[in-house]
């Protein structure tokens with residue numbers, strides 16, 4: 001099983017980066033843009049859908065449990 | 076008045092044209108003696124173009140403006156021979172601390188990357204930068220600065236741009252072949268010419284305070300998100316020269332600028348931040364709003380826009396003056412080739428193409444920082460706070476914290492002036508890349524690669540041993556300097572020695588340059604006058620160099 005990766009890990013196929021911060025900032029911008037013009041309730045729903053989609057993609061429930069624990073710790 | 080700085084007053088002399096009534100004609104005029112106009116003049120002068128600068132004022136930048144000058148700007152200033160005073164007076168900082176509410180979430184130490192002449196950035200009040208640039212310009216023949224000369228109208232004909240200039244003693248007219256517009260964000264000339272600039276204003280206000288503090292306060296950059304002393308907003312503190320500290324308070328859109336500027340409002344804010352017992356004095360206070368926008372094209376016929384006149388960004392990440400100096404870096408050599416008839420007029424369109432590409436990158440990065448620092452919706456704020464929470468324990472969270480990304484030059488990878496790689500190379504020195512520096516030795520003296528190239532095209536030839544270069548290579552290298560657009564050969568070698576035939580030679584004693592440029596014996600880089608890579612090969616082929624020079628000058 002691949003352990004939960006908590007190191008910077010964003011990248012995009014076909015893209016070449018000259019600055020380490022660029023891929024993370026690319027992702028973050030897309031994330032915030034996806035929420036543009038939504039009400040708070042709609043944003044919550046979007047987040048829930050997103051988590052479910054990504055969780056299914058990861059699939060490995062061991063990894064997901066680890067992520068769930070870390071996410072919960074900070075709340 | 077500032078307590079640590081006395082503004083110089085530059086001398087106004089009535090222009091001779093006022094008395095003579097004659098119309099002066101010059102090859103190039105720069106309007107605006109801010110950092111970018113001065114940079115433009117110094118660049119043109121290095122190209123042996125005499126320059127007239129017109130500025131409506133007679134001193135340097137007033138109050139709190141630019142602070143951070145990043146590595147590429149410092150390297151350009153080195154080429155203009157003003158890098159030393161800026162770096163000597165400027166403050167270097169390495170430690171940055173990020174706070175969220177009442178806790179430090181993490182800190183970083185930006186140890187400057189070894190084997191570069193200049194650090195990632197230095198902090199210095201903008202008026203010092205301008206003072207040093209004016210000083211340099213004054214000592215430079217063929218730069219004539221006219222203070223208290225305000226441009227009030229601009230008319231463009233096919234071969235001439237005509238300016239009407241207002242002075243304390245009346246008006247006069249001057250004609251020029253080329254006009255460089257560096258008249259700042261409000262750009263009166265942009266308005267006179269009826270040109271648009273598009274983008275957005277950030278609906279936020281910032282209180283910018285410069286304060287003088289006791290010397291023991293650390294030279295670090297501190298950034299607070301939602302601190303107890305200024306809830307819900309952000310605060311930035313960093314050090315400039317003379318123990319002056321810059322403090323930026325985010326105020327929100329509804330703040331009343333007149334009210335917030337008052338010392339009785341500002342001092343308690345700063346006290347709450349520093350703790351009550353620390354002594355400080357207010358040096359300057361202002362309220363700003365910021366915008367991110369640029370002109371569609373930076374070129375309009377014989378008129379070139381540079382600096383804030385052409386593009387503006389929010390100051391998170393310090394891209395204003397830094398990117399303006401990259402404009403002048405890009406423009407000078409192109410203007411010279413076109414003026415001399417050695418390149419078609421289309422070369423000047425690539426000034427706009429390359430610099431709008433860079434401006435878009437700058438606008439993107441500073442917009443991203445602004446959106447992170449001042450989230451515009453509840454969802455955005457929740458994500459921001461989640462990132463800050465995760466940053467304390469997890470590297471990926473730290474990488475996402477965006478309190479302003481350091482200004483770095485654009486890699487002009489899309490430029491039509493590049494010749495694509497035909498040979499395989501690793502590393503970042505791709506065609507269009509701004510050159511990486513490296514330590515070198517010339518005639519036994521330690522120096523830097525970037526000080527050895529620039530202002531004209533160079534062919535940088537990597538060799539193991541300069542003494543044993545074969546005659547054919549030596550002839551081919553020498554002949555490069557005889558073209559219509561000369562290419563100066565420069566051999567860089569692992570071993571010390573001398574290249575037969577008088578071709579200049581530098582050493583790469585520890586192989587840093589070879590490593591950064593992924594070079595082997597025989598590798599050649601064609602370098603532009605603005606220290607960008609134009610093309611590179613694993614072996615020298617004069618025909619290919621010639622073709623790449625043609626391409627890099629729109630002569631292909």
Ligand SMILES: Cc1cc2nc3c(=O)[nH]c(=O)nc-3n(C[C@H](O)[C@H](O)[C@H](O)COP(=O)(O)OP(=O)(O)OC[C@H]3O[C@@H](n4cnc5c(N)ncnc54)[C@H](O)[C@@H]3O)c2cc1C
Pocket residue numbers: 106107108109110111112113129130131132136139140141142143144201224225226227257258259260263264283363381382383384390393394395396397398399
């Ligand atoms: C709070 C703040 C922080 C900043 N921090 C940074 C930073 O850390 N790093 C950075 O790189 N940048 C920073 N900037 C941006 C930086 O100050 C500007 O990008 C820079 O001054 C632009 O230089 P310029 O020469 O294009 O224009 P300006 O400096 O605005 O100069 C324009 C000149 O044109 C002259 N002029 C105007 N109209 C006329 C006319 N009609 N005739 C003749 N002359 C005229 C003016 O007198 C002036 O001298 C900051 C800005 C602010 C406000």
